[in-house]
Amino acid sequence: xxxHSEISYSDLHRKIRQQEVRFGGNKKxxxxxxxxxxxxxxxxxxxxxxxxxxKEAIENGFRPCGHCMKxxxxxxxxxxx
Numbered sequence: 001x002x003x004h005s006e007i008s009y010s011d012l013h014r015k016i017r018q019q020e021v022r023f024g025g026n027k028k029x030x031x032x033x034x035x036x037x038x039x040x041x042x043x044x045x046x047x048x049x050x051x052x053x054x055k056e057a058i059e060n061g062f063r064p065c066g067h068c069m070k071x072x073x074x075x076x077x078x079x080x081x
Contacts, residue, residue, distance in 0.1 A: 001049050001056065002049060002050045002051075004048035005048075012050075016035065020052055021050040022052055023051040023053070024040045025048070025051060025062050026047050027048070028047050031062060031063055031064070032064065033065030033067065033069050034065070038068075039065060039068070040068070054072070064076050
């Protein structure tokens with residue numbers, strides 16, 4: 001897990017291009033989702049974290065976003081994750 005406030009803009013873009021960062025999350029709400037999610041783009045920078053895999057997000061106690069990851073969210077909601 002990488003905190004947005006601890007990474008520079010250029011490093012973040014490099015990590016996204018190299019697919020080292022594939023998911024974003026809100027550390028206060030414990031929700032993760034796709035980098036393209038409109039909900040995720042609206043969050044405050046100090047609350048934003050990044051993950052390389054879904055497994056990493058889940059291991060850190062985050063749940064899937066209900067907007068951009070509907071199928072994973074429904075599995076989580078029904079107790080399958």
